[in-house]
Amino acid sequence: MSRYCFRLRVDPTRIPEYRRRHAAVWPDMLRALRDAGWRDYWLFLDEDGLVIGVFESERSFGEAEEAMARTEANRAWQDFMAPLFQGAGPDDGLRVLEPVFHLETQLAALGET
Amino acid sequence: MSRYCFRLRVDPTRIPEYRRRHAAVWPDMLRALRDAGWRDYWLFLDEDGLVIGVFESERSFGEAEEAMARTEANRAWQDFMAPLFQGAGPDDGLRVLEPVFHLETQLAALGET
Numbered sequence: 054m055s056r057y058c059f060r061l062r063v064d065p066t067r068i069p070e071y072r073r074r075h076a077a078v079w080p081d082m083l084r085a086l087r088d089a090g091w092r093d094y095w096l097f098l099d100e101d102g103l104v105i106g107v108f109e110s111e112r113s114f115g116e117a118e119e120a121m122a123r124t125e126a127n128r129a130w131q132d133f134m135a136p137l138f139q140g141a142g143p144d145d146g147l148r149v150l151e152p153v154f155h156l157e158t159q160l161a162a163l164g165e166t
Numbered sequence: 167m168s169r170y171c172f173r174l175r176v177d178p179t180r181i182p183e184y185r186r187r188h189a190a191v192w193p194d195m196l197r198a199l200r201d202a203g204w205r206d207y208w209l210f211l212d213e214d215g216l217v218i219g220v221f222e223s224e225r226s227f228g229e230a231e232e233a234m235a236r237t238e239a240n241r242a243w244q245d246f247m248a249p250l251f252q253g254a255g256p257d258d259g260l261r262v263l264e265p266v267f268h269l270e271t272q273l274a275a276l277g278e279t
Contacts, residue, residue, distance in 0.1 A: 058210035058218055075267040083273050093270065095220075097171035097263035105171055105263055107208075107220050150210035150218055154188040157206065160196050 054092070057114045058107045058150040064140030065102040071137050072098065081126040089120035102141055114149055167205070170227045171220045171263040177253030178215040184250050185211065194239040202233035215254055227262055 063071045075096060086094060094108035110117040121127045160166060176184045188209060199207060207221035223230040234240045273279060 056208055058208070058220070060212065060216070060218075072264075072266050078267065078272055080276055083269060083276065084278070086269055087273060087278075091269060094268070095169055095171070095265060096267035098266045099173065099261060099263045103173070103263070105173075105218055105220075107171070108269070148212060150212045150216070151185075152208060153185050153211045154191065154209035155207070156196060156199055156204060156221070159191055160200060163193055163196065165197070165200075 054109050054111055055113075056107060056109050056152065056155075057117070058105065058152070059114075060148050060150060061104040061106070061138070061146070062141040063098070063102045063104055063137050065100070066140060067137040068098065068100065068102065071104075071134075074134070074137075079126065079130065082130045085121060085124040085126040089124065090117060091121070167222050167224055168226075169220060169222050169265065169268075170230070171218065171265070172227075173261050173263060174217040174219070174251070174259070175254040176211070176215045176217055176250050178213070179253060180250040181211065181213065181215065184217075184247075187247070187250075192239065192243065195243045198234060198237040198239040202237065203230060204234070 090110050090112055092109040094106070097105045097107075099105075108117075112120065157166075203223050203225055205222040207219070210218045210220075212218075221230075225233065270279075
């Protein structure tokens with residue numbers, strides 16, 4: 054299992070709507086994420102519009118993303134969400150961050166838990 | 167158990183050094199994090215210097231941070247790391263992000279797993 058982190062930027066003026074929509078994501082979208090192997094998936098938001106997603110998967114990031122991209126639920130959800138991203142500016146598409154530290158992995162390397 | 171997410175910004179010119187230091191964090195710092203109740207603690211990095219931390223704790227964010235702030239290992243580590251943050255610019259101190267979505271919580275609300 055690997056943990057992934059990505060960033061997006063939502064139009065800061067649409068943050069209340071972004072928050073409202075994510076408080077009750079469509080059941081079909083939840084099931085599509087689960088069935089595509091996304092686990093412990095969180096979204097976090099800052100007031101400048103920075104959105105951080107973190108999740109675990111047995112798959113590579115690209116495979117996990119592709120498994121979602123193939124679903125009808127995801128296509129509909131992305132269409133529904135697109136207006137909230139339009140004012141975010143250029144170069145604010147999805148970017149994957151590099152893992153640089155994991156506490157338990159380094160403790161294990163010391164022979165500790 | 168709650169999951170928390172925070173952001174920092176490292177001087178982009180010091181990213182290789184930031185990565186190198188985090189590949190082998192001091193054992194005393196690892197133990198201090200563990201003993202302060204930080205769990206599944208990850209750091210992720212983007213090439214513009216954005217650093218994202220995510221961890222779980224039984225404590226509030228403020229209590230988890232305060233438990234670390236009291237340790238000698240953390241004081242020494244923060245002194246060691248400070249030069250890597252000096253070129254990051256103003257308003258780039260630690261900021262906590264707001265959780266807006268968790269997949270398993272919403273699946274559970276549907277009576278599903």
